Amino acid sequence: MFKIRYKVITGFAILGIMLVISGLISIYELTKLGNQVNRLLMDNYRSIDFSKQMNYSLGLQERAILLSIQGDKGKANSLFSNAISTFNENLLKASNNLTIPGEAGTVDSIAIAFSLFKTKAEGFINKPTPSVSEYLTEVNPALLMVRSKVEELLTLNQQNLNQTVAVLEKSPYRTILPGLIIVITSVIFTIIFNYMISYYLLSPIKRITKGIQNFTKYRRQYDVTIETRDEMFELNESVKDLILTKSIQKKTE
Numbered sequence: 001m002f003k004i005r006y007k008v009i010t011g012f013a014i015l016g017i018m019l020v021i022s023g024l025i026s027i028y029e030l031t032k033l034g035n036q037v038n039r040l041l042m043d044n045y046r047s048i049d050f051s052k053q054m055n056y057s058l059g060l061q062e063r064a065i066l067l068s069i070q071g072d073k074g075k076a077n078s079l080f081s082n083a084i085s086t087f088n089e090n091l092l093k094a095s096n097n098l099t100i101p102g103e104a105g106t107v108d109s110i111a112i113a114f115s116l117f118k119t120k121a122e123g124f125i126n127k128p129t130p131s132v133s134e135y136l137t138e139v140n141p142a143l144l145m146v147r148s149k150v151e152e153l154l155t156l157n158q159q160n161l162n163q164t165v166a167v168l169e170k171s172p173y174r175t176i177l178p179g180l181i182i183v184i185t186s187v188i189f190t191i192i193f194n195y196m197i198s199y200y201l202l203s204p205i206k207r208i209t210k211g212i213q214n215f216t217k218y219r220r221q222y223d224v225t226i227e228t229r230d231e232m233f234e235l236n237e238s239v240k241d242l243i244l245t246k247s248i249q250k251k252t253e
Contacts (some may be wrong), residue, residue: 011193012223014189015193018185018189019054019182019186022181022184026182031095039099040099040160042163043147044076044161047094047103048154049098050091051151051157053086053087053104053156057087057090058085058147060079061079061084063079064076064079064080064083065121065124065125067079068124069132077125082124084118091107095111101155103153103157107153109149110149110150113145116142117139117142120142121142126138134194144205200233204226204232205232207224207226208232208236208239211223211224211239212239212243222239222243
């Protein structure tokens with residue numbers, strides 16, 4: 001026999017479970033969104049910083065080449081060596097931070113272009129009398145090629161930042177969804193719960209009350225039937241026994 005109190009408790013338990021599940025969904029979505037945005041931002045900022053460091057290193061290498069033209073070989077070689085080391089370090093970091101489509105190909109193209117430029121630049125610096133015209137025709141075009149590839153990597157990550165902004169613009173809809181689920185499920189369950197209270201509690205009470213009134217006022221037969229096997233059924237059976245006892249007593253009198 002499923003008691004009314006158990007039905008009521010079950011109803012509130014179901015409502016509580018639904019609210020807990022909706023709350024967990026909301027927490028999960030917010031945490032997932034936060035982690036996703038944070039990861040995208042950090043990856044992009046790292047790649048952008050690596051690109052800027054490589055551009056800065058190329059500027060130092062260009063300065064070293066100009067120093068060699070002026071005849072300062074020692075300072076030119078030292079500066080060029082340090083700049084090469086910085087460029088390779090940041091190129092390696094960029095190759096280990098591949099997170100967006102097309103980034104791997106861009107990093108590979110930087111490595112290829114830089115290898116060609118490095119060969120030409122080292123040969124140029126070590127020449128006894130490097131000329132400006134040779135620099136402009138041989139070395140500088142290779143340098144510009146490396147810079148263009150580095151700028152391509154920089155642009156690629158800046159564009160991905162725009163996609164991150166798009167994700168942030170959509171985030172309110174993702175965070176609102178759990179709230180809508182809570183509202184909709186609460187409304188639906190409230191309707192179902194009200195129906196259950198009416199069907200299992202209010203309606204039987206009204207029928208029993210009306211049956212008693214018909215018996216006491218109009219001497220009509222008490223024929224109320226309760227389908228559920230709960231407290232209302234027990235109450236109805238007790239009323240039937242009471243009315244039957246009253247009827248027998250009146251007949252004996």
